[in-house]
Amino acid sequence: MNESLTSTAEAINKLIQEFSKLPGIGPKSAQRLTYHLLRAPEEQTRLLAEAILSVKQKTRLCSVCFNVTESDPCPICRSEQRDRNKICIVEQPQDILALEHTRIYDGLYHVLHGAISPTEGVEADDIRIKELLNRLQGSSVNEVILATNPNLEGEQTAMYLHRLISPLGIRVTRLARGLPFGTELEYADDVTLTQAIEGRQEF
Amino acid sequence: MSKPRNYQTEAIIIKKTKLGEADRILTLYTPHLGKIQAVAKGVRRPRSKMAGHLELLTHSQVSLARGRNLDTITGSQTINSFLPLKTNLELTSHALYAIELVDQFTADHIENYPLFQLLLETMGHLCQAGDNELVLRYFELHLLNEVGYRPQLQRCVSCQATLEPITNSFGSAAGGMLCPSCSPSQPLTYSLSVNALKVLRLLQSSDYNTISRLKINPELSRELEGVMRDYLKYLLEREVKSVAWLDTLKGQA
Numbered sequence: 001m002n003e004s005l006t007s008t009a010e011a012i013n014k015l016i017q018e019f020s021k022l023p024g025i026g027p028k029s030a031q032r033l034t035y036h037l038l039r040a041p042e043e044q045t046r047l048l049a050e051a052i053l054s055v056k057q058k059t060r061l062c063s064v065c066f067n068v069t070e071s072d073p074c075p076i077c078r079s080e081q082r083d084r085n086k087i088c089i090v091e092q093p094q095d096i097l098a099l100e101h102t103r104i105y106d107g108l109y110h111v112l113h114g115a116i117s118p119t120e121g122v123e124a125d126d127i128r129i130k131e132l133l134n135r136l137q138g139s140s141v142n143e144v145i146l147a148t149n150p151n152l153e154g155e156q157t158a159m160y161l162h163r164l165i166s167p168l169g170i171r172v173t174r175l176a177r178g179l180p181f182g183t184e185l186e187y188a189d190d191v192t193l194t195q196a197i198e199g200r201q202e203f
Numbered sequence: 204m205s206k207p208r209n210y211q212t213e214a215i216i217i218k219k220t221k222l223g224e225a226d227r228i229l230t231l232y233t234p235h236l237g238k239i240q241a242v243a244k245g246v247r248r249p250r251s252k253m254a255g256h257l258e259l260l261t262h263s264q265v266s267l268a269r270g271r272n273l274d275t276i277t278g279s280q281t282i283n284s285f286l287p288l289k290t291n292l293e294l295t296s297h298a299l300y301a302i303e304l305v306d307q308f309t310a311d312h313i314e315n316y317p318l319f320q321l322l323l324e325t326m327g328h329l330c331q332a333g334d335n336e337l338v339l340r341y342f343e344l345h346l347l348n349e350v351g352y353r354p355q356l357q358r359c360v361s362c363q364a365t366l367e368p369i370t371n372s373f374g375s376a377a378g379g380m381l382c383p384s385c386s387p388s389q390p391l392t393y394s395l396s397v398n399a400l401k402v403l404r405l406l407q408s409s410d411y412n413t414i415s416r417l418k419i420n421p422e423l424s425r426e427l428e429g430v431m432r433d434y435l436k437y438l439l440e441r442e443v444k445s446v447a448w449l450d451t452l453k454g455q456a
């Protein structure tokens with residue numbers, strides 16, 4: 001079906017093809033984006049092309065926390081203001097953005113780049129657990145905050161990390177679980193409610 | 204045409220894959236519709252009303268709306284959340300192994316009520332304190348019964364002779380036991396002690412209540428695990444992915 005819709009210009013076909021490899025973009029959206037760029041000012045297309053190139057060329061992973069960064073170590077790992085005794089463990093770099101947005105956390109991070117998911121074939125060695133353990137050896141860290149996702153994979157990863165880290169004599173904490181703000185109690189699931197009741201706090 | 208637009212079913216969530224920004228495609232194992240796939244919209248957002256009811260290893264009542272391609276989940280309510288399976292590392296890994304097997308051994312839209320019951324019971328058994336390895340072996344053998352790969356454990360599959368109480372072999376390719384005179388001519392054989400064969404026979408033909416009283420020593424347990432793994436791998440023509448994780452955890456314990 002897509003064959004019959006190819007344009008005569010090879011450059012256009014190529015861009016459509018590249019766009020449709022992106023997540024959430026089908027052949028029609030790819031076409032729309034391509035023709036949009038065709039009509040857009042040259043300056044805009046140049047900026048887009050440069051931005052795409054530099055995202056690959058200028059960024060790398062911080063050698064300490066494995067967040068995406070332009071300078072190694074990353075600004076958070078270098079900062080004097082941050083509490084070096086706490087490390088917050090997250091699954092992906094985007095999670096750091098969400099946590100930083102709250103401005104309440106002042107410690108360091110560690111990005112695992114995934115979560116243990118046996119049925120998908122993702123094992124402990126496939127994510128940055130070894131690097132975390134190396135980092136903890138002989139460091140001044142006295143608290144590790146497990147901020148993996150509150151789903152089965154994240155939970156499993158948290159339990160596994162707890163097992164590995166607690167023998168090192170470091171305090172291991174887990175983000176609290178309970179009811180999300182702005183929702184209604186009647187729709188809450190059993191697991192969340194159970195933990196919300198167990199973890200209730202003095203008002 | 205006459206099918207209603209909306210329908211409800213019980214389901215165990217056995218697989219999930221991300222879709223788009225906040226959606227997931229879930230694989231559900233249901234009592235009367237077999238294995239189905241459906242889209243769950245917005246379940247990766249924290250405020251989703253359905254997310255907690257649609258996590259892996261959850262037994263839920265699910266409402267669906269028929270779609271052109273995949274059906275969409277419109278609502279869900281937990282029947283049993285199997286909390287112990289989600290809060291204990293070993294139990295999680297065992298239960299994930301069970302649902303991976305169900306996913307691997309079934310095709311979409313084929314009703315298999317006994318298999319649904321078996322999976323549900325197995326998740327329940329795992330939640331109770333007991334020999335989890337034995338629960339898994341029981342699950343594996345009964346799963347094979349339900350999907351049509353029941354191994355022949357009573358006679359030699361090659362010459363039909365009754366098996367002597369000596370060390371015989373299990374032939375994965377042959378689909379059952381082989382006597383010492385037939386096994387050399389068969390590929391992929393695995394020698395099996397008399398005790399292991401007895402346990403396998405018992406597991407295959409008994410209900411769970413009988414099994415739960417069995418006491419198996421670690422050596423025998425490993426032998427049973429080995430022979431079942433070989434056979435399952437042969438049938439699936441691939442490794443069961445979650446096995447590697449089971450082994451990692453065992454190495455630690």
